[in-house]
Amino acid sequence: MDLDPDLAALRPLGGFFALRTASPAAGEPPVALPTLARTYAHEPSSVHGDPLGSRIRKVAGALRAPEARIAASVAHQGLAARLWSVALGCAALYGALPDLDPRLLRWDPDGSAPDDLWLTEVRARPGDAAALAEAVLHGHLEPLAGALRGRRPLAPGLLRGNAASALAGAARQLDRWAREHGRADVRARSHALTAELFTHPLLAGAGTFAGTAFRRRSCCLYYRVPGGGVCGDCCFVRPPRSSPRAPSG
Known part of the structure; x- marks a missing residue:
C-alpha cells in the first residue's frame, strides 16, 4: 500500500499513532512550532524559548513531580512512544515508512499528551526493521537522550529502558487493534518488526520481550510522583520505599 498524504490509516489506532501532516486537508503547521531537529540541538524557539526545557516544566507541573529528572524521564518516554507508534504503525499497515527526519517534524512542547507532532512532508521510505531503527533510534532517540542528559542526570540505562518500553507499548496496541479487526497481516508484520x-x-x-509482553530492567521513575505507582512493565513489583534512585538497567 502506498502512503497517502494524510496517513489516514493510522487514525483508527488512536492518538499515539495518528500524525498530522501538511496536506491540503490539514493545512500547514504553525511556523512558530520548533522542529525536533532544532529541539535536540538546543536552538531557541521564538515562542517556547527552550522547547525541551519547556516540555519538562510542563510535565513536572502536570505530575507535581518532586524532581525535574522525573519529568524529564516521563517526557522522554512520551515522545518515544509517539515516534515508535507512528513508525511501527506505518510499517505494519502500509509496508512503508514516511521520512521522519527531525527537520521535517514540528512539535508543540506546550501540547497535551500524546505529543502533538506535524510532519511537513510525506516522503515514502522502506518499512523494514533497519529503516525503523535508523529513523527512530538513530534519528531521534539518540539525539533526544543526549539533549536530556545535558540537562538532567538521567542514566543511559533508564533512557534505554524508556525507549524499549515505548516500542513494546506501541506493539501491544497495534497487536490488539489487528486482532480486533481481523488483520492477521498487520499483526504478523508488527510482531516480526518488533522482535527484530x-x-x-x-x-x-x-x-x-516475548510475544507482546515486556519487562524492563530499569525504572522510568514514575513511582516517585505523588500518587504514582509502578508501571506494568517496571522492574519493580511495588514502589521502593527508601531507594533515592531507581536502577539504571
Missing part, C-alpha cells in the same frame, strides 16, 4: 528491533544494540538488554 529488540535485537538492536540500543535496545538489546533493556528488558525481556
Whole structure:
C-alpha cells in the first residue's frame, strides 16, 4: 500500500499513532512550532524559548513531580512512544515508512499528551526493521537522550529502558487493534518488526520481550510522583520505599 498524504490509516489506532501532516486537508503547521531537529540541538524557539526545557516544566507541573529528572524521564518516554507508534504503525499497515527526519517534524512542547507532532512532508521510505531503527533510534532517540542528559542526570540505562518500553507499548496496541479487526497481516508484520528491533544494540538488554509482553530492567521513575505507582512493565513489583534512585538497567 502506498502512503497517502494524510496517513489516514493510522487514525483508527488512536492518538499515539495518528500524525498530522501538511496536506491540503490539514493545512500547514504553525511556523512558530520548533522542529525536533532544532529541539535536540538546543536552538531557541521564538515562542517556547527552550522547547525541551519547556516540555519538562510542563510535565513536572502536570505530575507535581518532586524532581525535574522525573519529568524529564516521563517526557522522554512520551515522545518515544509517539515516534515508535507512528513508525511501527506505518510499517505494519502500509509496508512503508514516511521520512521522519527531525527537520521535517514540528512539535508543540506546550501540547497535551500524546505529543502533538506535524510532519511537513510525506516522503515514502522502506518499512523494514533497519529503516525503523535508523529513523527512530538513530534519528531521534539518540539525539533526544543526549539533549536530556545535558540537562538532567538521567542514566543511559533508564533512557534505554524508556525507549524499549515505548516500542513494546506501541506493539501491544497495534497487536490488539489487528486482532480486533481481523488483520492477521498487520499483526504478523508488527510482531516480526518488533522482535527484530529488540535485537538492536540500543535496545538489546533493556528488558525481556516475548510475544507482546515486556519487562524492563530499569525504572522510568514514575513511582516517585505523588500518587504514582509502578508501571506494568517496571522492574519493580511495588514502589521502593527508601531507594533515592531507581536502577539504571
